Amino acid sequence: MNILEFVEQIKRSLAIVKKDLSIYYMKGPVVIFGLLLPAFLFIAFALGKELTMEFLFSGLLAMALFFTSTSIGPAIAPTETSTKTFERIVSAPISLWAIIFGDILASFLFGLFIISFVLLLGVALLGMGIITLSLVLGTILAAFCFSAFGLVLSAPPTDKPSNIMMLSTLIKFPLIFISGVFIPLNQMSDGSRLISFISPLTYYTDIARYSVEGISYFSPVLNLLILSGFTTLFFAVAIIWHKKSLTKRF
Amino acid sequence: MGTKKNKIIRVKSLVKKFNSFTAVDNISFEVEKGEIFGLLGPNGAGKTTTIRMITGIFNPTKGSIYVNEYNMEKESLKAKQLMGIVPEMANAYVDLSAYKNMVLIGELYGIEKQKIQERTENLLKLFGLLERKNDKVKTFSKGMKQRLIIAMGLINDPKLLFLDEPTSGLDVESVRLIRGLIRKFNDEGTTVILTTHNIEEADNLCDKVAIMNYGKIVAIDRPARLKHIIESTSSIEVAFEKKVDMEKLKFKEVGPIKKIGDKIRLYTENPEEIIPLLFKYSQSSKNKILSINTLGPNLEDIFVKLTYGEKK
Numbered sequence: 001m002n003i004l005e006f007v008e009q010i011k012r013s014l015a016i017v018k019k020d021l022s023i024y025y026m027k028g029p030v031v032i033f034g035l036l037l038p039a040f041l042f043i044a045f046a047l048g049k050e051l052t053m054e055f056l057f058s059g060l061l062a063m064a065l066f067f068t069s070t071s072i073g074p075a076i077a078p079t080e081t082s083t084k085t086f087e088r089i090v091s092a093p094i095s096l097w098a099i100i101f102g103d104i105l106a107s108f109l110f111g112l113f114i115i116s117f118v119l120l121l122g123v124a125l126l127g128m129g130i131i132t133l134s135l136v137l138g139t140i141l142a143a144f145c146f147s148a149f150g151l152v153l154s155a156p157p158t159d160k161p162s163n164i165m166m167l168s169t170l171i172k173f174p175l176i177f178i179s180g181v182f183i184p185l186n187q188m189s190d191g192s193r194l195i196s197f198i199s200p201l202t203y204y205t206d207i208a209r210y211s212v213e214g215i216s217y218f219s220p221v222l223n224l225l226i227l228s229g230f231t232t233l234f235f236a237v238a239i240i241w242h243k244k245s246l247t248k249r250f
Numbered sequence: 251m252g253t254k255k256n257k258i259i260r261v262k263s264l265v266k267k268f269n270s271f272t273a274v275d276n277i278s279f280e281v282e283k284g285e286i287f288g289l290l291g292p293n294g295a296g297k298t299t300t301i302r303m304i305t306g307i308f309n310p311t312k313g314s315i316y317v318n319e320y321n322m323e324k325e326s327l328k329a330k331q332l333m334g335i336v337p338e339m340a341n342a343y344v345d346l347s348a349y350k351n352m353v354l355i356g357e358l359y360g361i362e363k364q365k366i367q368e369r370t371e372n373l374l375k376l377f378g379l380l381e382r383k384n385d386k387v388k389t390f391s392k393g394m395k396q397r398l399i400i401a402m403g404l405i406n407d408p409k410l411l412f413l414d415e416p417t418s419g420l421d422v423e424s425v426r427l428i429r430g431l432i433r434k435f436n437d438e439g440t441t442v443i444l445t446t447h448n449i450e451e452a453d454n455l456c457d458k459v460a461i462m463n464y465g466k467i468v469a470i471d472r473p474a475r476l477k478h479i480i481e482s483t484s485s486i487e488v489a490f491e492k493k494v495d496m497e498k499l500k501f502k503e504v505g506p507i508k509k510i511g512d513k514i515r516l517y518t519e520n521p522e523e524i525i526p527l528l529f530k531y532s533q534s535s536k537n538k539i540l541s542i543n544t545l546g547p548n549l550e551d552i553f554v555k556l557t558y559g560e561k562k
Contacts, residue, residue: 005327008360015357023345084341088402091305091337092358093330247268247308 009098016089016102017109024072025110027079033165035114038067045182057122057130058208059181064118066201067172069111069143073150074168075161076103077242081249082159090246097239100151104235107147115139122212130212134220138207141227145200148234155241157248180205185217200230257316258283258410258441259304264313266299266465273299275465276313281458283409286432286442288456290449290553296465297445298338301412304443305335318409331359334408336400338415338445344388348379348398351387352405359406366405373401376431393424400428404435411435414445429455449553461553469552476552484521485545488528489513491538498535501527506554513541517554 001009042063046056080086089099119139122130153168176182178192179201185193196202203223210216216223259281266274274296281287289297303310304317306326315322317329342351349370356366374380377397387395396416403411413432417425432455436442446452452459453473460470469476489512496507496514501524505517518524521544532539 012358012360015354018357019343019346019354022350023343083344084337085343087307087337088335088341088355088399089358090307091330091333091335092355093327093360094358095327250302250307 009095010101012092012094013098013102013105016094016099017106020072020076020103020106021109024075024079024106027075033067033071033169035068035071037169038063041176052213053125054213055184055209057126058205058212061115061118061122061208061212062179062181062201062205063176065111065115065139065142065204066146066176068114069107069146070150070153070168070172072107072110073103073147074154074164076106077151077154077249078158078161078164081157082161087250096243096246100235100238100242104144104147104151104238107150108143111143111147112139115143126212132211134207134224135211137224138204138211138220138227141224141231142200142204142207145204145227145231145234148231148238149200151238152234152241155238155245157245159249175199175201178202180209180217184209200227200234203227203230256282258318259287259443260314260316261300261304262314264300264303264315265311266296266303266308267311272465274303274310277462277465277467278313279460279467279470281441281443283441284436284439285457286436286444286455288452288459289443289445289462290447290452290459291462292447295447295462297447297462298414299465300462301414301443301445305333305412306330331406332409334403334406334411334440336403336411336413336416338418342387342395342398342402345386347384347386348374348390349383351398352402355402356405361406369405369407373404377401378427393420396420396424397428400431408440410441410443412443412445415447416444417446417448417451484519485515485517486521486524486528486542487513487515487545488542489540490532491540494535494537498531499528508554515545 042060045059077086080089090096119131150168153171154164156164156167158164178196179199180188180196181201183192185196185202185206188196203218203226206216206218207220207223210220210223218226257280259279261280262278264274264277265272277296277300289300291297302308304315304322306322306329309323318332320326320329322329342348343354346354352370352374353366356370361369370383371380374383377400379394379398379401382390382394387398390398400413400416403413411432416432417428420428429451432442432444442455444452444455456473458471459473459476460467461476462468487510494514496509499507499514499516503518503520504524507517508515516524516528525542525544528539528542531537
């Protein structure tokens with residue numbers, strides 16, 4: 001594929017983004033699993049505890065970005081498998097990677113859109129100082145990484161969105177508890193901390209802590225590099241797994 | 251015999267296996283430019299799987315496919331650019347308007363914005379949907395949805411149009427409209443690949459027909475020539491006053507027996523020998539014959555004859 005063909009495929013990905021934006025943003029599973037559930041989880045965690053505003057906000061930021069960016073991706077493939085619209089898209093002259101990239105981009109934009117409101121809340125409560133370069137870069141990178149992770153979760157070839165949403169919740173929930181959102185990395189036991197390193201959310205939480213509280217476990221640059229690695233891995237795995245499951249979707 | 255250049259599709263030794271199940275079993279055929287080519291067969295014959303491989307939705311287990319000389323294994327995007335595809339189920343996005351569905355497909359084919367708008371307007375008008383262009387597809391009837399997905403398949407002005415069961419389950423008016431439009435686009439030079447289990451449709455529309463059963467092509471030719479193959483095969487259509495146990499009509503020299511509405515059709519090469527046996531059965535079972543006719547072969551007869559008894 002030459003550069004012109006590559007650019008053409010990216011353009012076609014944007015058509016996928018437009019379609020996803022029009023259809024999936026207000027779908028039930030997206031609202032429930034992407035907005036309401038994490039909001040209630042956070043409230044349950046925060047209420048009645050003596051925690052600093054900085055600690056609470058950095059945790060909220062990480063959790064909100066993780067849940068919103070991973071909420072649309074898992075809904076698309078099973079829904080479109082059941083409505084047979086996936087077949088329509090796959091039969092068009094667009095590569096599978098470009099379809100997946102489009103779906104990731106749609107999920108990414110949803111994550112960024114929601115997180116911008118959370119950031120505005122943070123600025124109102126804690127001042128402009130929380131908006132650092134590493135937070136901006138980290139948020140963009142993490143939103144893409146989590147969106148790609150969402151597409152990995154949607155690879156099993158089912159036509160029931162609820163199956164994927166359940167699987168997705170089953171995997172996402174434990175990650176919230178091992179990623180330093182509720183307990184900072186430096187307060188974890190060695191074993192728990194070791195487990196936390198397998199979660200991409202750990203590195204974005206660490207970036208958020210650095211920007212909001214001024215403390216972090218890893219350096220921001222290392223966090224960004226590791227997030228880049230996870231992004232590449234999830235994007236590649238999403239393509240490979242969706243390719244494998246394609247035949248079973250029809 | 252056409253030259254390679256005249257062949258828009260060349261399929262050779264195509265096999266598709268799903269685990270141990272062979273859905274398409276070593277088929278080969280060619281389609282000439284400008285033809286209406288029918289893939290005919292019962293449900294589960296392998297027609298849709300064949301179309302899905304030709305349209306690049308999934309890869310064959312074995313064999314090769316060339317579309318306009320593009321190898322589907324290596325140049326599927328270029329080949330897909332020439333195709334218009336109308337899958338079996340109405341699969342427009344029901345939460346989008348008819349107009350937005352058309353634009354989406356146009357953009358997936360990389361068509362310029364201005365051209366998408368022009369073609370969308372023209373096609374929606376042609377398919378009688380222009381007035382409803384801004385309505386969500388979920389408010390459309392089945393016939394309207396089907397017309398829309400055919401219009402979507404034509405947005406790129408395809409050289410090759412695939413229609414998978416395009417009139418299945420539609421009202422007479424929609425069927426007539428769709429068949430008329432298939433002929434119109436074919437007259438304008440579009441090659442049409444039609445998948446159907448409707449024999450009458452294939453007989454009326456197709457220049458050439460491949461009959462599939464259990465993943466194999468059991469016959470391929472022009473409908474008129476297929477009829478000649480079994481010119482000797484006739485059938486008897488009989489209606490009885492009361493219900494009949496069809497097992498009791500399996501006389502010697504009777505092939506397949508089908509129930510068609512109130513009538514029973516018996517395929518046989520010797521109707522003159524079977525008719526007395528039917529009257530004898532009528533008398534002995536005290537079940538009056540209401541009507542009896544002998545029929546000449548049609549495409550359905552060929553289909554029944556070629557696929558009857560071929561079970562794995």
